[in-house]
Each structure stands twice: as C-alpha cells, then as structure tokens.
Amino acid sequence: MPVTSLIVATYNWPEALNLCLLSIKNQKVLPAEVIVADDGSGQDTKLLIEKFQRNFPVPLIHVWHEDSGFRKSIILNTAIKKAKGTYIIQVDGDVILDKNFIKDHQSLAETDVFVRGTRAHIAQKMLPEVYSTEKISFNFLSKGIINRFNAIRLPLLVFLFEKKIKDPSRVRGSNLAYWKSDFILINGYNNELTGWGHEDEELAARFINNEKLKKAIKFKAIQFHLSHGEASRSNEQTHYEAVKKTIQRKIKACTNGIAQL
Numbered sequence: 001m002p003v004t005s006l007i008v009a010t011y012n013w014p015e016a017l018n019l020c021l022l023s024i025k026n027q028k029v030l031p032a033e034v035i036v037a038d039d040g041s042g043q044d045t046k047l048l049i050e051k052f053q054r055n056f057p058v059p060l061i062h063v064w065h066e067d068s069g070f071r072k073s074i075i076l077n078t079a080i081k082k083a084k085g086t087y088i089i090q091v092d093g094d095v096i097l098d099k100n101f102i103k104d105h106q107s108l109a110e111t112d113v114f115v116r117g118t119r120a121h122i123a124q125k126m127l128p129e130v131y132s133t134e135k136i137s138f139n140f141l142s143k144g145i146i147n148r149f150n151a152i153r154l155p156l157l158v159f160l161f162e163k164k165i166k167d168p169s170r171v172r173g174s175n176l177a178y179w180k181s182d183f184i185l186i187n188g189y190n191n192e193l194t195g196w197g198h199e200d201e202e203l204a205a206r207f208i209n210n211e212k213l214k215k216a217i218k219f220k221a222i223q224f225h226l227s228h229g230e231a232s233r234s235n236e237q238t239h240y241e242a243v244k245k246t247i248q249r250k251i252k253a254c255t256n257g258i259a260q261l
C-alpha cells in the first residue's frame with residue numbers, strides 16, 4: 001500500500017472539523033499523517049486542532065495562512081508541499097468519513113490514475129443533534145441522509161460502476177486521491193483560481209492532459225457531507241473559463257502553482 005498523506009481543507013467551521021477528525025481517528029487503516037489545510041480560520045479552529053494533537057494516533061499538522069478571502073488552491077498547495085506521503089487523499093473538513101475510507105482509497109490506488117469518489121449528505125436540520133452527540137457512524141439507512149445511493153458500501157460490486165475516463169467534470173476535492181508525483185508534474189492547483197469555483201476540475205483537466213485517467217468509483221470510499229449554505233459564486237465564471245482554456249489548449253501544467261510557493 002502507498003504511504004498516504006490525508007489532506008483536510010477547512011475554513012472557520014470547527015464543529016464540522018471536530019467530527020471529521022474524530023472519524024479519521026476511527027479509521028480501520030490510518031494514513032501516515034493528517035495535514036489540515038486551513039484557509040485562514042480563527043482561534044477556535046487552532047485550539048481544536050491543538051486539542052486533537054495531544055492524543056492523535058498519527059502526526060496531525062496544522063498548515064494555516066492569513067484570511068484574505070477564499071484561497072483554497074493556495075493553502076492546498078502549501079499543505080501538499082509539506083506532505084511526506086507518496087499518495088495524497090484529499091477531503092474537506094465538513095465531511096464524516098466511513099471507517100473504511102482510507103483503506104478503500106489505498107486499495108484503489110493505481111499508476112497513471114487519479115480517483116474521484118462521491119459523497120452522501122447529512123441534512124442540515126440534523127446538524128445540532130450530530131454536533132451534540134458527536135455521532136460519526138452513519139450508513140445508507142441512517143436518518144437524515146440525502147443521496148443514499150452514495151452511502152452504500154459494497155466493495156465486491158465496485159467493478160460494476162468503476163470507470164476510467166478522460167473527463168474532468170464532476171471532480172470534487174472533498175473526495176479525491178492522486179500520486180504526489182503526478183500533482184508535482186502538473187504544478188498542483190492553480191493559485192490564480194480564488195473564490196468558490198471549479199479549481200478541482202481544472203486540476204483534473206491537467207491530469208488528463210498528462211495521460212492520467214479519472215477513475216470514478218461507487219460503493220467504496222464513502223463519506224457523509226454536513227450540508228450547509230452555499231458560498232458566494234461570484235468567481236464561478238472565471239473558473240469555468242479556466243477549465244475551458246485548459247481543455248482546449250491541452251495545458252499540462254499551470255504557471256502559478258505549487259512550485260511558485
């Protein structure tokens with residue numbers, strides 16, 4: 001199995017990050033390290049991570065930069081630059097991981113492939129109860145689950161839905177895995193893509209331009225997303241244009257990425 005670094009992106013939602021980190025501690029197979037890529041959260045998040053660091057089963061590293069708007073691409077590049085693993089599994093800090101999540105992703109790792117998983121959602125009305133009980137065990141029958149099909153874990157049937165394709169669409173950084181060497185090859189995330197948008201699809205397009213296939217999977221690597229209101233989408237069009245340009249011009253590496261940090 002590859003040496004794995006788990007990257008957790010977060011911003012000012014310590015209640016969600018608490019559940020995410022609890023679900024990481026509960027993994028059947030642990031990553032070699034966990035790096036929290038923090039896009040400028042306040043003191044509450046810092047204190048929460050320090051509390052977990054006291055008895056976390058693997059190194060728990062907090063990578064932070066000042067809050068200067070939505071700069072997720074930059075903080076992810078910063079965190080991944082520090083990663084010691086050869087294989088990166090990437091999630092958002094507002095998801096609860098099934099206890100087999102890391103084990104599943106490690107079993108899906110393959111040369112010249114990046115893996116895109118899916119997620120089920122926990123209804124927003126359920127969150128106060130989930131916070132107070134620190135509940136991290138969910139399945140497709142659990143109360144308040146949306147997209148139940150994405151919550152079914154059937155490892156023996158993964159082959160039915162697994163497909164390897166040259167298509168960057170519907171790639172989300174909340175359930176994504178790739179080789180660090182491939183990430184370096186394409187120069188990581190595009191630092192110029194700020195604000196909410198499609199930085200993950202633009203990244204995926206460059207993977208594909210370098211002959212890396214997207215492996216889309218179901219029935220493995222299950223996660224449960226804590227539903228929330230939408231972020232501002234004012235930069236979405238800029239992101240769309242960047243994805244289109246990368247596909248049309250077959251751009252293999254961005255000019256302002258991990259190497260420029």
